[in-house]
Amino acid sequence: MGPLISNGIISQNTNFFIAFLIGIAFGFILEASGFSSSRKLAGVFYGYDTVVLKVFFTAALTGMLGLLFLSLFNWIDLDLVYINPTYLYSTIVGGMIMGAGFIMGGYCPGTSFCAASIGKIDGMFFIGGMFLGIFIFAEGYPLWEGFYKAKFMGIPTLSQVLGLKDGIVVLGMIIVAMGMFWVGEWAETKFPREEY
Amino acid sequence: MKPRHFLAIIIIPLGLIMAAIPQNTTHPYKLTPAELLEHVNSGMQYFTPDETADMIINKDPSLLLIDVRGEDEYEKFHLPGAINIPLSALLDEQWKDYLNQDIRFNVFYSNSTVNANQAWMLTRQLGYENNYVLQGGLNYWVETIVNPTPPESTSPNEEIAKYDFRKGAGMALGGGGAVSLSGSGQTAPALPKIAPRPKKKRTEGGC
Numbered sequence: 001m002g003p004l005i006s007n008g009i010i011s012q013n014t015n016f017f018i019a020f021l022i023g024i025a026f027g028f029i030l031e032a033s034g035f036s037s038s039r040k041l042a043g044v045f046y047g048y049d050t051v052v053l054k055v056f057f058t059a060a061l062t063g064m065l066g067l068l069f070l071s072l073f074n075w076i077d078l079d080l081v082y083i084n085p086t087y088l089y090s091t092i093v094g095g096m097i098m099g100a101g102f103i104m105g106g107y108c109p110g111t112s113f114c115a116a117s118i119g120k121i122d123g124m125f126f127i128g129g130m131f132l133g134i135f136i137f138a139e140g141y142p143l144w145e146g147f148y149k150a151k152f153m154g155i156p157t158l159s160q161v162l163g164l165k166d167g168i169v170v171l172g173m174i175i176v177a178m179g180m181f182w183v184g185e186w187a188e189t190k191f192p193r194e195e196y
Numbered sequence: 197m198k199p200r201h202f203l204a205i206i207i208i209p210l211g212l213i214m215a216a217i218p219q220n221t222t223h224p225y226k227l228t229p230a231e232l233l234e235h236v237n238s239g240m241q242y243f244t245p246d247e248t249a250d251m252i253i254n255k256d257p258s259l260l261l262i263d264v265r266g267e268d269e270y271e272k273f274h275l276p277g278a279i280n281i282p283l284s285a286l287l288d289e290q291w292k293d294y295l296n297q298d299i300r301f302n303v304f305y306s307n308s309t310v311n312a313n314q315a316w317m318l319t320r321q322l323g324y325e326n327n328y329v330l331q332g333g334l335n336y337w338v339e340t341i342v343n344p345t346p347p348e349s350t351s352p353n354e355e356i357a358k359y360d361f362r363k364g365a366g367m368a369l370g371g372g373g374a375v376s377l378s379g380s381g382q383t384a385p386a387l388p389k390i391a392p393r394p395k396k397k398r399t400e401g402g403c
Contacts, residue, residue: 068214072217167213167214168215
């Protein structure tokens with residue numbers, strides 16, 4: 001049955017409309033849970049607030065379990081689900097740049113738009129910086145094209161790399177995530193902040 | 197109870213279930229035997245010789261005849277405009293765009309219907325649409341189009357009209373009984389150009 005677009009069950013335009021609704025819900029929930037505060041995201045790195053970590057990991061676990069169960073019931077063909085291709089070096093460098101931006105700015109791309117939409121000036125600056133980065137990357141593309149495309153690995157998944165079944169990897173991730181949540185909550189009591 | 201514990205109670209068992217059961221490697225587009233049987237029983241996969249002859253004479257571009265017999269048999273005789281995909285080569289990569297498309301009717305034929313039906317069943321199982329089988333195969337084709345039996349003079353008008361059509365079609369397609377000879381030495385038609393069907397793609401996505 002799924003994915004709905006690949007199998008022609010819904011059109012591309014319907015897809016955009018659904019994405020629009022999901023986007024609104026996503027933004028609303030980000031803002032409602034306080035993600036539009038840059039201190040909340042920065043808190044992950046200083047240990048006084050690990051909600052961001054917990055939310056994103058919970059989302060990942062839900063998605064993993066959901067996809068595997070849907071596939072089990074033949075409701076989705078996992079071969080047709082998009083997986084981001086891996087270019088190893090640019091992934092590592094890009095991850096470092098993005099992480100540095102997280103710590104310095106206190107936003108991820110999604111939450112910066114949340115913050116800007118409720119009028120936070122630092123959020124607007126963050127968006128400005130993001131577009132500046134996109135502009136520099138695009139204009140200078142010939143300079144780093146070789147590096148950008150180096151070490152292409154196709155679309156490996158963790159289970160393929162480790163040679164394990166998807167279900168085992170998911171169980172492992174659940175256990176790792178639970179451990180991280182526990183450490184996170186321990187850190188919250190260890191490095192508390194009154195007001196942020 | 198902390199939310200963390202609540203979450204753990206729900207997702208750890210789910211993870212255990214996922215780890216314990218075998219992975220699903222089937223592809224949902226495959227037909228179950230029951231569905232396939234239903235297709236076979238409905239007889240919807242057949243093109244009658246009359247329909248086919250009519251389309252050939254009218255040079256209907258939506259028809260592509262596919263001869264699934266061996267190459268030598270194809271060289272000896274084949275229907276006008278037919279291309280040759282021997283059954284043994286059916287799954288070759290080069291034929292994929294011909295078999296998996298949605299702009300024309302592919303009609304498989306062989307001497308009887310056995311091999312053509314096998315080809316049809318294989319393509320059906322692969323999820324390809326628009327593949328059909330020439331009813332009765334070449335043997336029935338010869339009986340009906342090439343050498344039609346004249347109906348009784350007392351037959352209803354429809355029967356006589358059908359006979360007239362078949363006779364005309366037989367002549368148009370190579371002059372009655374001579375059709376089997378006209379096929380010999382005939383060069384194989386150039387393969388028609390096929391615009392590859394947009395493949396089912398992984399849905400694009402991103403963060």
